[in-house]
Amino acid sequence: MALQFTLNGERREVSGVSPTMTVLDYLRENAELTGTKEGCAEGDCGACTIVLAETTDGKPQYKAVNACLLMVPQLDGKHVFTVEGLSASDDLLDPVQDAMVKTDGTQCGFCTPGIIMSLFALRQSDAEVTEGEIHDTLAGNLCRCTGYRPIVEAAREACVAQPDGSALATLDASDSYQKADQTFHTPKSIDEMAKVFAANPEANLLGGGTDLGILVSKEREALSTVIHTGRVAELLQIDETDTDITFGAAVTYTEALPFIERLYPSFATLITRIGSVQIRNVGTIGGNIGNASPIGDTPPCLIALDATLILYSEAGERELPIEEFFLDYRKTDLKAGEFIKAVRIPKLSETQEFRTYKISKRYDQDISAVVGAYRIELEGDAVSDVRIAYGGMAAIPKRGVACEAALIDNAWDLATAMTMLGVVQEDYQPISDHRASKEYRLQVAGNLFQRLYQDLSGVDQTLEVVAV
Numbered sequence: 477m478a479l480q481f482t483l484n485g486e487r488r489e490v491s492g493v494s495p496t497m498t499v500l501d502y503l504r505e506n507a508e509l510t511g512t513k514e515g516c517a518e519g520d521c522g523a524c525t526i527v528l529a530e531t532t533d534g535k536p537q538y539k540a541v542n543a544c545l546l547m548v549p550q551l552d553g554k555h556v557f558t559v560e561g562l563s564a565s566d567d568l569l570d571p572v573q574d575a576m577v578k579t580d581g582t583q584c585g586f587c588t589p590g591i592i593m594s595l596f597a598l599r600q601s602d603a604e605v606t607e608g609e610i611h612d613t614l615a616g617n618l619c620r621c622t623g624y625r626p627i628v629e630a631a632r633e634a635c636v637a638q639p640d641g642s643a644l645a646t647l648d649a650s651d652s653y654q655k656a657d658q659t660f661h662t663p664k665s666i667d668e669m670a671k672v673f674a675a676n677p678e679a680n681l682l683g684g685g686t687d688l689g690i691l692v693s694k695e696r697e698a699l700s701t702v703i704h705t706g707r708v709a710e711l712l713q714i715d716e717t718d719t720d721i722t723f724g725a726a727v728t729y730t731e732a733l734p735f736i737e738r739l740y741p742s743f744a745t746l747i748t749r750i751g752s753v754q755i756r757n758v759g760t761i762g763g764n765i766g767n768a769s770p771i772g773d774t775p776p777c778l779i780a781l782d783a784t785l786i787l788y789s790e791a792g793e794r795e796l797p798i799e800e801f802f803l804d805y806r807k808t809d810l811k812a813g814e815f816i817k818a819v820r821i822p823k824l825s826e827t828q829e830f831r832t833y834k835i836s837k838r839y840d841q842d843i844s845a846v847v848g849a850y851r852i853e854l855e856g857d858a859v860s861d862v863r864i865a866y867g868g869m870a871a872i873p874k875r876g877v878a879c880e881a882a883l884i885d886n887a888w889d890l891a892t893a894m895t896m897l898g899v900v901q902e903d904y905q906p907i908s909d910h911r912a913s914k915e916y917r918l919q920v921a922g923n924l925f926q927r928l929y930q931d932l933s934g935v936d937q938t939l940e941v942v943a944v
């Protein structure tokens with residue numbers, strides 16, 4: 477069956493290309509649209525940014541994405557825009573292009589198509605275009621020569637109008653796509669997915685592809701069977717009750733963010749530091765858990781928040797506390813043919829506080845050296861309940877049981893927070909790598925207790941103590 481999408485407004489039916497060909501290669505080599513550039517080929521530079529659009533709940537939604545990490549079948553049923561599609565002629569530029577010319581927002585021009593596409597998506601969104609929003613939009617687009625001042629100025633100028641809002645046709649996506657011995661499955665229901673996975677237990681599950689996509693983009697691997705979670709209705713659901721919120725595994729960071737912002741603001745700050753807008757537009761919560769990386773950002777938070785995973789297979793559904801899911805380095809409790817359906821997170825009670833801190837070399841677009849996550853409850857001046865987890869400190873995202881035991885029923889003051897440096901070493905024996913040394917990791921993990929204390933008490937006593 478052919479893939480169907482529109483490319484710059486023209487309907488395309490595609491067959492005969494490998495299902496694991498990247499969209500970037502398809503655009504440049506097959507569609508001969510070379511305006512979309514290849515820089516890093518791993519989601520970092522934004523030179524390959526294109527825009528995907530779909531009508532959701534009657535409203536067109538435009539999302540900037542990195543073409544280097546997407547596989548061609550991920551375009552099925554979508555509207556695709558590249559820089560070539562924006563202007564009708566050299567005299568009739570898109571407002572974003574026009575503003576970039578007027579503000580001298582380009583020099584060598586290599587980054588420019590990607591920047592134009594990121595700003596085009598921002599212009600089409602109904603987000604309030606604040607300075608913060610502009611900077612966030614551009615954080616995934618690296619420009620080495622112009623400097624961002626004129627680019628930001630172009631964004632301020634061009635991204636003020638209301639979105640176009642024109643309806644976009646709804647296109648069908650096929651259930652599977654095949655070329656030679658490679659198959660890409662796009663199940664629409666959870667039972668369909670379980671059936672396909674049971675028949676192909678060696679298949680690669682694909683959420684947004686911001687981890688898996690590296691295998692095809694960088695490693696040039698031709699995966700034989702891929703099962704895409706992005707169209708499985710049950711995996712796209714968000715359900716909220718009085719006591720908890722449940723995110724389907726295929727819910728993206730962008731979709732989850734408004735809920736997380738309302739319920740766990742500190743967690744939301746961390747999520748806005750995962751990759752870039754392009755990464756968060758396709759990267760899923762299920763992918764971050766399924767990837768089982770020791771430095772994934774959400775698992776420590778989900779462990780500290782006492783989240784439960786809902787796992788699914790042809791045999792049915794089972795639930796597992798997320799801390800029991802990670803067994804060893806990149807090894808999880810998933811059985812053959814089983815996958816993550818959803819994650820359920822309890823809401824915070826009136827007396828619980830949640831904080832998480834990400835330590836990385838850069839603020840934006842960087843992988844963590846250490847993530848600390850803390851859910852804490854105080855009774856008077858003492859700690860009555862606490863759950864602690866760290867990422868980057870062991871082979872798996874891991875709960876800090878000695879740290880918790882050292883805090884429970886103890887006074888919550890700066891002196892206690894400062895003793896935690898010693899206790900952290902009972903829970904964790906981190907390794908040194910190119911992101912951080914083991915000594916640094918231990919030191920920073922201990923120091924974060926002081927930050928937690930200051931954050932919760934609103935008191936900065938560090939200087940007084942140091943002076944003593």
Ligand SMILES: Cc1cc2nc3c(=O)[nH]c(=O)nc-3n(C[C@H](O)[C@H](O)[C@H](O)COP(=O)(O)OP(=O)(O)OC[C@H]3O[C@@H](n4cnc5c(N)ncnc54)[C@H](O)[C@@H]3O)c2cc1C
Nearest residue numbers: 519683684685686687688750751760763764766767773816
């Ligand atoms: C430039 C860049 C920056 C990044 N920055 C960060 C960062 O700051 N913090 C961070 O934590 N991560 C970061 N990542 C990693 C990645 O974006 C996240 O891990 C993301 O959540 C992966 O989701 P995905 O849907 O793209 O996963 P995919 O790549 O589609 O899948 C990842 C893994 O999970 C498995 N999987 C997917 N869905 C399921 C499921 N339902 N059940 C079981 N297994 C499943 C897949 O088989 C695969 O092994 C970054 C990646 C890039 C390219």
Ligand code: FES
Nearest residue numbers: 515516517522544
């Ligand atoms: S080529 Fe750098 S993000 Fe795609």
Ligand code: FES
Nearest residue numbers: 583584585619620
């Ligand atoms: S204009 Fe040269 S990299 Fe941006």
